[in-house]
Amino acid sequence: MACSSSFWAQMVIWTGRDPTPLSRIREYVKWSRERLLHIYVIRWFDPSTEDRMEKAQVKVITELLLPHMNRWAVLSMKLLHASSLPCPRFDLVGHAENLVQLDLDFIVDDVVSRPTTALSPSGEFDTPKLEKLSMGGVHFRESYVVPFPQLPTPPQLHSVALTGYASPRVPFAPVDLMKALLPCHKLRSVHLENLQLDIGESDQSSLLWLNEFIDTHFGDMSGDVVEECERLLCYPSSEQASYIHCSMPTRAPPAVEFEHGASYVDFIDIASPTTLVHYLTHKGTSAHVVTIKHCSGLQAEVLHALAKPTTMDLQVPQRRLAGGPRGASQHLGGNGPHN
Secondary structure: OOOOOOHOEEEEEOOOOOOOOOOHHHHHHOOOOOOEEEEEEEEOOOOOOOOOHHHHHHHHHHHHHHHHHHHHHEEEEEEEHHHOOOOEOOOOOOOOOOEEEEEEEEOOOOOOOOOOOOOOOOEEEEOOOOOOOEEHHHHHHHHHHHHOOOOOOOOOEEEEEEEEEEOOOOOOOOHHHHHHHOOOOOOOOOEEEEEEOOOOOOOOOOOOOOOOOOOOEEEOOOHHHHHHHHHOOOOOOOEEEEEEEOOOOOOOOOOOOOOOOEEEEEOOOOOHHHHHHHHHHHHHOOOOOEEEEEOOOOHHHHHHHHOOOOOEEEEHHHHHHHOOOOOHHHHHOOOOOOO
């Protein structure tokens, strides 16, 4: 198999217990010859929530792979600690001319954002072909937001997934996040999860038009942040949108509301009936299909609020109801014509 370079272009490197020896990684790189590399750095399953060796292991692996950056096609790291991951423009520096997918994912979010004055990027991480990006909110801010606009976000991005930001001493505003995404004219999907962004006194006139249809997915997000992000995106319509365990907005709605919505909308794990009614009436009325899953907030008062003609097809898988009334599917099925 050492003679077949295509076999070694798919590289899986294990960390944690029984990690992949560095000598074997060197062999992988050598045997792959000049082929593009699909690199997956994955932590062995372990119920432990602490790994003091992980950061050092990943640092050595990264340093071994950096000289071959021009051959990276996929770099996907799925580790325990966010602090173990390399950060673009700090630890990942160079010209990754063939990289199309970058995943820097974690289970435990243990990084804290640093003030702008404390950041000193080592150089530029050039990824002209990058299409898919998944990383933590803290590293995204430090890599692509703080230096903006001198170091723009990769222009070919189709999909962005950001997870985790909880640094109140270093505010991260939705408008700064959207400004960083603004150059990505091919952007089609934005997935934001557990980002505690600072909306402050937002300027209601600072609308940023991306002029594209963008699917949005919000998970564990404040309702106020969701509203602000959607206002800034200001897309006319999209194919899909999902709201997972999001809270009720507390701020007054903007003076000028823009019509936008998705054809397929999912509401998942929403416990409050009032919150569920809000999302259904503000996010679901223009949808063709609305799906409710695991929402214990699906109570009688929600059904009464929806007891009026509508053209949307409201799908509630009965086997997935959590705390909803029996026969809810039948009651909802009579709300209006189905498409």
